[in-house]
Amino acid sequence: MTEHGKTPVTVLGLGAMGTALVEALLAAGHPVTAWNRTPGRAEGVAAKGASVASTVSEALAANKIVIACLLDYDSVHEVLDPVAAGLEGRQLINLTNGTPGQAREMSAWAGQLGAEYLDGGIMAIPPMIGTPAAFIFYSGSGSVLAHARSALDTFGGVKYLGVDPGLAPLHDIALLSGMYGNFMGVIQAFALVGSAGVKAREFAPLLRDWLAAMGGFLDRAAEQIDDGDYVTGVVSNIAMQAGAYPNLLKAAEEQGISAELLTPLQPLMDKRVAAGHGAEDLIGVIELLKK
Ligand code: FVH
Structure with missing residues (x-):
């Protein structure tokens, strides 16, 4: 946490949704380290104050809380598998759209690597992020939710459904x-x-x-x-x-x-x-x- 009580967060993925999430975090004063496969897409959030990591490892090392918002679960694995050791001690919050089975698999995988896991299902389109109309289903680790709560509140309403990581995508x-x-x-x-x-x-x-x-x-x-x-x-x-x-x-x-x-x-x-x-x-x- 910063001296101003803001939780620093890493965000992987700067597509339309990842960018909206980063902008909401920055607007609320949370320090953000962002990474995207195509580096050019990070220019906008960099101009608004995000630190841009040039590698996934660097992004993981920057903060305990790591939010992934990528195209699908395969792309999350593609990004994280090669640097899996870097997840140890991290709190992975996966806001990528997927199925209950995929969420449970990823939770177990993250657990084996020493990471806590929270899954999320975003019920909003990018322009709604940060407005009262947006909400996100979460399920998985309650302690990750508690630790990241002030950051997650910046996206919209929080609906926590329980410890089964499959419940949010369900x-x-x-x-x-x-x-x-x-x-x-x-x-x-x-x-x-x-x-x-x-x-x-x-x-x-x-x-x-x-x-x-x-x-x-x-x-x-x-x-x-x-x-x-x-x-x-x-x-x-x-x-x-x-x-x-x-x-x-x-x-x-x-x-x-x-x-x-x-x-x-x-x-x-x-x-x-x-x-x-x-x-x-x-x-x-x-x-x-x-x-
Ligand atoms: N946009 C929406 O309306 C919906 C609202 C509800 C939630 N969804 C889900 O959110 C996830 C991200 O969606 P998005 O809108 O950001 O999607 P894109 O703009 O297409 O950006 C995709 C990002 O994923 C990166 N990416 C894709 N494949 C890979 C890969 N193999 N390795 C690394 N990164 C990958 C892509 O990177 P790049 O193309 O810029 O390099 C973008 O960052 C998604 O699950 C929605 O279902 C959005």
Whole structure:
């Protein structure tokens, strides 16, 4: 810690996100040592006060807290494997997007090298870093979180999920799954009305209001899942929905639009109905996803 109570941090990776993280740290007064594979990308943060390490070893030696924000876990290993001994005594915080399995593997690997490990899933795009809209899921070593807390607070909200390092990427990927599912429906809706010459700008308010109204189903779905009861109080059962859903596919075909974003749901609905669950809510399909 500096005489001003600021925690010094090393950041590996100066892509769009790594740069935003460094800028947030610098703005809050934390000394930063940064390293990037392509040295030219460090010029911007150097001008703002970061020390630039010319090698990964130098970056690791500079500070106890080491944040990695690289493209993927393979690139983290590519960067750290050749200098693995330098991780001894370090607190590695990996904010690179990955899977729960990758996070658990990296935690075990870091542990064998004498490093503590905290994984993180960033729920923000680079311009959101440092604003109240950003938050990051963390899981793994609670003592790393405690030690690095003032630095991590500069990025946005901190949501700690427990000691299993896989929990942060699990929650990250779950939120992204919800987001991409939403995107798929939105893309399909715009394509469909667009095929009839309706301007996207004209249609957007209708879609926004409709999705906001439908968003209310989420808490009810959570109750049904936790209670394992997909029948009580059902208004629009899956048998009815499975019967109407082909119209979404046919309408796309009629309009000359691909229905490939929508097609996977139909066989799941049909399967659930065929298994005698036609009186249930659509959410019962979740049972078919469990392997
Ligand atoms: N940007 C976003 O909107 C999302 C928001 C949520 C979190 N993601 C994840 O954050 C990680 C970094 O993303 P990024 O936006 O910084 O990505 P890029 O701008 O493409 O920068 C990639 C950095 O990784 C370095 N790199 C790639 N491969 C290697 C390698 N084999 N060895 C060493 N470094 C490597 C790259 O270096 P360079 O190309 O400049 O030399 C950049 O520093 C990511 O997991 C997102 O999923 C971002």
